[in-house]
Each structure stands twice: as structure tokens, then as C-alpha cells.
Amino acid sequence: xxxxxxxxxxxxxxxxxxxxxxxxxxxxxSRSISTIQTGLPVYIKQVIWAILGAIIALWLKDFDYRHWNxxxxxxxxxxxxxxxxxxxxxxGRAGRWIKIGWFNFxxxxxxxxVLIVVLARYFSIRDVQRFSTLFGGVLITGIPFLxxxxxxxxxxxxxxxxxxxxxxxxxGAKGKHLLILLIxxxxxxxxxxxxxxxxxxQRLVIFLNPWKDPLGxxxxxxxxxxxxxxxxxxxxxxxxxxxxxxAFLPEFHTDFIFCLLAEEFGLIGVxxxxxxxYVFLTQALRITLTTQDPFGRLVGTGIMVMFIVQIFxxxxxxxxxxxxxxxxLPFLSYGGSAMLVCFICVATLYNLYKNTTLF
Amino acid sequence: MEQRLKxxxxxxxxxxxxxxxxxxxxxxxxxxxxxxxxDQNCIRTIDxxxxxxxxxxxxxxxxxxxxxxxxxxxxPYDLKNPEEVASVLSSIFGMDRSELxxxxxxxxxxxxxxxxxxxxxxxxxxxAVSEYAFKLSGVFVQAGLDRQYTLGDGAAHLLGYTGEVSxxxxxxxxxxxxxxxxxxxxxxxxxxxxxxxxxxSGGYQIEVDARxxxxxxxxxxxxxxxxxxxxxxxxxVQEACINALGDRSGSIIVxxxxxxxxxxxxxxxxxxxxxxxxxxxxxxxxxxxxxxxVIAGQYAPGSIFKIITEIAALxxxxxxxxxxxxxxxxxxVGDRIFHCWKEEGHGWVDINLxxxxxxxxxxxxxxxxxGVNKILEYAKLFDFGKPTGIDLPGxxxxxxxxxxxxxxxxxIAIGQGAILTTPIQLCMxxxxxxxxxxxxKPFITRKIVAxxxxxxxxxxxxxxxxxxxxxxxxxxxxRGLKNVVKFGTAAGASVAxxxxxxxxxxxxxxxxxxxxxxxxxxxxxxxxxSPSIAMVVVxxxxxxxxxxxxxxxxxxxxxxxxxxxxxxxxxxTQETQTLPSGSQGFE
Numbered sequence: 001x002x003x004x005x006x007x008x009x010x011x012x013x014x015x016x017x018x019x020x021x022x023x024x025x026x027x028x029x030s031r032s033i034s035t036i037q038t039g040l041p042v043y044i045k046q047v048i049w050a051i052l053g054a055i056i057a058l059w060l061k062d063f064d065y066r067h068w069n070x071x072x073x074x075x076x077x078x079x080x081x082x083x084x085x086x087x088x089x090x091x092g093r094a095g096r097w098i099k100i101g102w103f104n105f106x107x108x109x110x111x112x113x114v115l116i117v118v119l120a121r122y123f124s125i126r127d128v129q130r131f132s133t134l135f136g137g138v139l140i141t142g143i144p145f146l147x148x149x150x151x152x153x154x155x156x157x158x159x160x161x162x163x164x165x166x167x168x169x170x171x172g173a174k175g176k177h178l179l180i181l182l183i184x185x186x187x188x189x190x191x192x193x194x195x196x197x198x199x200x201x202q203r204l205v206i207f208l209n210p211w212k213d214p215l216g217x218x219x220x221x222x223x224x225x226x227x228x229x230x231x232x233x234x235x236x237x238x239x240x241x242x243x244x245x246x247a248f249l250p251e252f253h254t255d256f257i258f259c260l261l262a263e264e265f266g267l268i269g270v271x272x273x274x275x276x277x278y279v280f281l282t283q284a285l286r287i288t289l290t291t292q293d294p295f296g297r298l299v300g301t302g303i304m305v306m307f308i309v310q311i312f313x314x315x316x317x318x319x320x321x322x323x324x325x326x327x328x329l330p331f332l333s334y335g336g337s338a339m340l341v342c343f344i345c346v347a348t349l350y351n352l353y354k355n356t357t358l359f
Numbered sequence: 360m361e362q363r364l365k366x367x368x369x370x371x372x373x374x375x376x377x378x379x380x381x382x383x384x385x386x387x388x389x390x391x392x393x394x395x396x397x398d399q400n401c402i403r404t405i406d407x408x409x410x411x412x413x414x415x416x417x418x419x420x421x422x423x424x425x426x427x428x429x430x431x432x433x434x435p436y437d438l439k440n441p442e443e444v445a446s447v448l449s450s451i452f453g454m455d456r457s458e459l460x461x462x463x464x465x466x467x468x469x470x471x472x473x474x475x476x477x478x479x480x481x482x483x484x485x486x487a488v489s490e491y492a493f494k495l496s497g498v499f500v501q502a503g504l505d506r507q508y509t510l511g512d513g514a515a516h517l518l519g520y521t522g523e524v525s526x527x528x529x530x531x532x533x534x535x536x537x538x539x540x541x542x543x544x545x546x547x548x549x550x551x552x553x554x555x556x557x558x559x560s561g562g563y564q565i566e567v568d569a570r571x572x573x574x575x576x577x578x579x580x581x582x583x584x585x586x587x588x589x590x591x592x593x594x595x596v597q598e599a600c601i602n603a604l605g606d607r608s609g610s611i612i613v614x615x616x617x618x619x620x621x622x623x624x625x626x627x628x629x630x631x632x633x634x635x636x637x638x639x640x641x642x643x644x645x646x647x648x649x650x651x652x653v654i655a656g657q658y659a660p661g662s663i664f665k666i667i668t669e670i671a672a673l674x675x676x677x678x679x680x681x682x683x684x685x686x687x688x689x690x691x692v693g694d695r696i697f698h699c700w701k702e703e704g705h706g707w708v709d710i711n712l713x714x715x716x717x718x719x720x721x722x723x724x725x726x727x728x729x730g731v732n733k734i735l736e737y738a739k740l741f742d743f744g745k746p747t748g749i750d751l752p753g754x755x756x757x758x759x760x761x762x763x764x765x766x767x768x769x770x771i772a773i774g775q776g777a778i779l780t781t782p783i784q785l786c787m788x789x790x791x792x793x794x795x796x797x798x799x800k801p802f803i804t805r806k807i808v809a810x811x812x813x814x815x816x817x818x819x820x821x822x823x824x825x826x827x828x829x830x831x832x833x834x835x836x837x838r839g840l841k842n843v844v845k846f847g848t849a850a851g852a853s854v855a856x857x858x859x860x861x862x863x864x865x866x867x868x869x870x871x872x873x874x875x876x877x878x879x880x881x882x883x884x885x886x887x888x889s890p891s892i893a894m895v896v897v898x899x900x901x902x903x904x905x906x907x908x909x910x911x912x913x914x915x916x917x918x919x920x921x922x923x924x925x926x927x928x929x930x931x932t933q934e935t936q937t938l939p940s941g942s943q944g945f946e
Contacts, residue, residue: 229386
């Protein structure tokens, strides 16, 4: 251990670097010729969020992660209420937000962290080898999953399934059981399909086959590939991107921010970003491996899975190997709720390491 | 668990590797391809708009349909020189140059999207645009859809109009494929059946050259046509009403009293459904062209309401057929003097004469005997004070007052006081007299037909209720209504060969005394002994005898047309059968 740098500190440094990179990209994005801006430019708003996130992280890093275990039930309950509320009064794109004054609060972002904590608690106190335990986990995941699915926020709902399976697997569930659940889930999906409204079905169909909508999503995918590809190896240069400046993509400061990086900094930028993420995730893995407490280990696992899925789905979508799903790129995409959750996760990992080394 | 976490690490490497490979693929191997596309900024999308179904009259005549038109569009990104473009266009179209320039320079969320600058260009305008094409980079002529209305402003209240979707509607409709700039139904049947008529938009994803001109089509979505409507309305009757009303302000509703089918609905002043903006005046003005007077004009029914008073009086036995009352031209009600419209009075009259002469003293006296509750009870039986439920948006309920606020039995008995009715309510009422007490819900749409000709939904007549009126009462009332036209207040309405039964009514009597115009109305049905038509004519400024003459002229036209038509029944059936083939919407 001694000849390695403190992984908790490494995480903190990496987080700062990634967030700074995000600011740079958002600054570039805000110089777009055609974005109709209201109020502050997005990069300024993002700075505010990052500062707020950093304050929370600095406080939470000394907040014993085992407290999350005690808070799990309450957090889960509050999250469910918020998810119901957002369905009733939600505003904004696809009705995912609750507007509180100037703050657009997005409960589904926080729900990700809460799900991780609740599942970690559940799997750490039950016998995961039993199928009934696994089934309980399905119920715990299923309720928020459905509430998010009908928003509809397909990307985050998918993320929930991934978190569940990865955590169950790493908690030691039998492969056979997981396979049964997977098959059951696939068999059940037509039932879910019938319960969906027409426009929700439409979105799912376009989600799975964007070329059905060549003037909308299909156009986005083509433009996003052009944007990445035209960056080449060295990129067009900072602030010199043409694609993103011309608003080919409607959400390039949120879901498509990767395109901006790829266009202006080219393959070199992509390599740097993927390397940063790789180091970040291996440090998270090291922390998780050194943790002996089952609850802590599962929390670490869940956070890791969350980051990996988000990174893979977001970049996979932008580069055209996955369907378009509204999932933010950790630390980079514009969005207050997502940013705060990222900081909470980093602080939790830091605390995990701190408490582990005390043993 | 350690084991599994190690597997996990492999998995992480694999996923990140996959992303890297794809980026290398795009940024290294396909770099020149994507860089070229990016340099040229040459991908555009073209939205052709939402096609709408056709609207047919009951005999298969087209009342509304989409026609291909040519619109002037521009792509903000491709506008190299907005000043020059604005100058050229302003000279071609006579549009204001600075206004054009503001429009062209407007910031947009997607500068590659085609925006419509002017709809439905004429042939000469298209020629002029292509002549100056070299000065108009970024401006194009693009095929689009334009709604055509056969009867123009004559059926504007019936059919309504379409317009660009508003931001609020967009939030609700975007899940149905409606995008900004699309047209949806805003008024009349176009609004009522918007979901039925609306098809799905189509368009292209195209590659363009440096000047923004199409090089090739990359992707295409075909339009999906909307469903068609077949109405109960008869174009010939509708036209007869339009012509008979002329430039007068008022309304006409014609219905089949046997089932509630609306044959014609006209309201004036009207508006051009293709140029709605020109008619936007204060909605509170009584000249408001967007007020559908048939369903939303709420007036005192005047003497037409005496029908209700008569039914109430005879059915309750308050008065017999031959009971006579002397009309001296005025009577005292409390401390007020109540006048008959005939100053010297009608003398001794019974109900058989009182109705044709519309004697206020007779009905006022009867009303006083009946009491306000009894009269309002009968008015309620005929569903006054409630919307009829016709399939048009914006129907008003009129006003059926409480006894305390009614203005007293004498006023109510002659249709004055606080009671307000709409022409459609009066038409439903007179239909019930014609058919012996059945209150049919008025309806305009007979069926919804798919673009391939399959009937999706057929609307059946709806019997709201049957009001019991004794045979004796009906006989007396109907005879009285015939006499109104034979020798009474509507003598001008009589048509040779067709017996008409009806009742005149004049609202705003007080205004007449002040020398202001009155609102004359006539409610009738014909032929009197086997009615197939019920009609209400209301003139905003005119006498009731003028209204009656208009009704007579319409009835004459309908029945002469009917004779002509019965000879061509066979060819019409064929027309109806072949109707769906021409209805694929936009091609």
C-alpha cells in the first residue's frame, strides 16, 4: 500500500481535472452562433454547480459512509415520493425535473445513488445465494425503475437494471439465478410494452432504431458521427469546432458533449479523456478491493458500475454504436443534479478508503 | 467477490477499448469522409408538413382538401447575404424590406432547418424567384400543402381553419409527431376533429451543394394521410343559405327534424379561412367575424318562445282552445304598462289567432296565469340553458334564468326578460314540434373514413329525450304555426306548393322604440305535414318578416333543387362510392 499514492486523493485530483475539462468544453459550447441563451451562459452555471458540488464533497468526505447504511430506508422512501411528484408536476424535456426556484431538480439522478446505497445494504445483510433474496432486490429496483421508465427516461431506467445485475453479481449471487432473472425479464417485457402509451412506444422504437426518424434522432446520430470523425487525430483546435458551433446537435452541451471534445481535440483528446476515466475507475476499483466491509464494498461497486455504464452508454451513443439515450457523461455534461451526484459519489469513495485504512 | 471484481476490471478495459476503437474508426479511418461532410455542412432536413384529410358534404362534394402549393422557404445558414435577399424579395412580393430582414436575421435553434417565408406562391411569383435565383442564395421554392375550402368564407364557421401550432399546443402534441411550424386545426370542425383529420408529416434528409441546392436524397419518410370526414351538411343547402343571407349580419341553421342532421350552418359576418389574420378585430365587437352566431350567439328568443308558452298553457289546461282574451294594445303589470306590438290592439282573440298574430297581450296574460315556474319548467324540458352538444367547439349554453331573476311571467311568456337562447337551441326546439316531441341532438359529422375508403366510425343520430306533448296540443300548435305563414306575421315566407309552419320573433323591442335596429328571427319547418327541414334564421339587424322571407327563399331553393337532384340519384351513388380513391392527401 505504502508505495502507492493515496487512491482517495488521486480520485479527488482526477475529479478536478475532469470538471475543469468540462468547463473548457462548455465555454466552447457557449460560443455557438445559434444557441438562444437565456440568463447566464452554461459554463458559468456549471462553475456554480461545481463549487457547490466541491463544498458538498469536502463535507461528505469526512461523513462516515456507514451512515448511509442507516439512512438507506429513509432515502429510498423520499426518492420514491420525489419520483411520483416529478411525474405529476414535472417540467422540462420529457418532464424529468421539478422546478424549485431557479434550480431544476432532477430526482432520477439522485435516485441512482440512493439505489446503490439501498441495494448495498440489502445484499450485505441477506444471503444472496438464495433466489428469494435476489427477487427482493428485483422489487427494490423495480419500483423506481418503473417510475423512471414512464417519465419516460429510458437511459436512466436501463442504468438501474445494469446497477442491479452488476451489484448482485459482485455480491456473490449465483450465475444461474441471474440468468433466470434475465430471461424472465426478457419474457416479461411484452407485458411492459402493452402498458406503455403510444408515444412511449414510439420513443422506444426510435430509441432502438433511430433511422425510423431520419429527420430527428437519425439526423442527430449522423451529425454526431460527422462531428467526431471530422475532428481527426489532432482536432480542429479549441473554440474552432464548426459542427458543434453550428448547432447540428440540439443537446451538445449535455448529452453530446463528447462530440465537442472529439471535434476540437481530436483522437488525442479522446485518448486523454478515456485515460482519465480509466485511471479514475481503477482507483475506485482499488478502493473497493481494499474494503473489507461488505456494505462498503457493495457501495463502491455500485458507484463504479454507475460510472462505467454512463461513460460507455454516453460515448457509445455519440459515436454511433449504441442507440440514443439521454444519459449524461460524468463530470462533463452540463447539469446540476448530475454534477452533485458525481461529487457525492467521489466523496463516498474517498471516505470508503479513509475508513478502510483505519482498520 | 475478489475474483468477480477482477473479471470486472477486464470488462472495464474491454468497454473502454471498444469506445476507443470506434473513435479511431471514425477519426482516423473515416476522417476524410467526415471532414468533407463537415466542411460542406451539407446535410439538411426538409419537413413537408402534416397532410390533412378531406371533408365531404353528404353527397360526396369536397368542402375542404389539401392542395399542393409552392412555398417560399429559406435556410438561415445558407443565407449568405440577407440584405440583398431582402431587397430582391421585397421588390418581387411587395413585402416590407426591413420586416423581411428582421425575419431573415432571426436567431434560430437550428440554422439548417427550412423555414417558410411565404405560403402559396403564384405562378408568376415562382417565375420571378427563379429568375433572380442567382441573387437569392439560401432561398428556395418548396412544395407544400395548402388547405382549400370550396365555399370560402361561406362555411368558415362550420369547417373552421388551420393555423401554425402554438407553443402551448406543441407541448401537448409533440408526442403525436407535431413539430414547430406545423399546421393544426384551430377552429370549427378542423379543430373538433383535428386528431382525426391530421395525418403524419413526411420529409427528406438531403445532401446539398455549397449554395444549398439539393444534390441527392439520403433518407425519406413518406407522409401518412389523415382520415376524411363525411358531413351531414348538404352543399346545395349551405349555398342557398349563403346566397339568401347575402351581406347581412346574422345566422342560419338548417336541420333535418327527423334525426338532428345539420344540413347547413351559416354565420355572418364571416372570415376567409385562408387569411384569418386580416379579420382579427376585438373579440368584444358585435361585428366579430369569429363568433359563430348559430352556436355561440345568445339572444332573447322573443316571440318564438310563445311556442313554449302555448304548450305550457294548453298542456296544463290553464287555457282552452277557444278561451278568448281582449287585446287593447296594452295591459298593466304591477306599476308598468305592457304593450302589444300592435298599438291599436288585436281585439278579442283566442289561441288560434293569438299565435299567428303574435299577440303579446294574449300570451302575457296567459303567462301571468301560468306563473313563471310553469313556463320555465317547459323551457327546461326543451333543454334551454344547456349546450345542445353539437360537434363544434365553442358552443354556448344560453341562459335559463331562475324564477327570481327571470323578469316575471309576463316578460318570460313572450320571450323577453332574462332568458337567452342560441339559434341551434331554437332549431332543436322547432324540430321537436315538427316531429312530435323528439329532441334530437344536432350533429354535423356523419362518418369518419380512412384514406383507403374504409369507414372507421359512423355517427348515429342521438335522441336526447322525448317530450310528451298531447296530440290535441300539437294539432292546435301546428295549425297556429301554419297560419303564421298563411296570414300571420310571416306571410312573406309562403312558397307556392310547399306549406311552411313557423314562428317569428323579435328581440330588443325596447331598441325598436328608440329607433335602433331590431334582431328579427324566424323558426320554421317544412313541408308542414311531413317535415324534412327545420330552420332558424336570425338577422342581427332586421325585422322578423325579413327573416321569414329569407327562410321562404331558402326553402323554395331547397325543394326545387331536391326535384332536380332526385333525377340524378344514380350518378350520385357512384360518386359517393368512388370518393375515397382521390383522397390520398399529398403525393
